[in-house]
Amino acid sequence: MTDALAGMGQGLLLHTEFFVLDWTLRFTRTTVLLDGHSFQLPWGEQFFPLKPGDHRLQVSYPYLRLSLAGKASAQFDVTSKHLVRASYRAPRSVLVAFLPGKLTIEPSAAS
Numbered sequence: 001m002t003d004a005l006a007g008m009g010q011g012l013l014l015h016t017e018f019f020v021l022d023w024t025l026r027f028t029r030t031t032v033l034l035d036g037h038s039f040q041l042p043w044g045e046q047f048f049p050l051k052p053g054d055h056r057l058q059v060s061y062p063y064l065r066l067s068l069a070g071k072a073s074a075q076f077d078v079t080s081k082h083l084v085r086a087s088y089r090a091p092r093s094v095l096v097a098f099l100p101g102k103l104t105i106e107p108s109a110a111s
Helices: 023-027
Strands: 011-017 030-034 037-041 044-049 053-063 066-078 082-089 102-105
Touching: 011 030, 011 053, 011 066, 023 053, 030 066, 053 102, 066 082, 066 102
Parallel strands: 011 082
Antiparallel strands: 011 044, 030 037, 030 053, 053 066, 082 102
C-alpha cells in the first residue's frame, strides 16, 4: 500500500471511471448509495470512512432519462483497521447505459 493510502484509516476507497470516448459523461456525477446514504460525487477516487461490519454499495449515474444508468451493486465486509478498495467502470458506451457497469471489490488491506 502506498504511503498516501496508509493514513486514510479503515473504510472504502472507491474509484469510478468511464470509457474516455464517452466524453459526455464528464458532465455527469456518479450516484453512490452506501448503506442507504446517497452521494452525488465526481468521477474519480473517493474515500468513505466506515465502521467494521457488512456494507452495501451501489454505483450509477444519471444519463438522459435514465436516473440509474449503469447501476451496479455489491456487498462487502470491512474489518478493523482495513481498507477495502472498490472499482466501478461505466458500460463501454452510453448507447448501452441501460446495462450494468462493472463493480469489483478487492480484498481488504491493513491500513
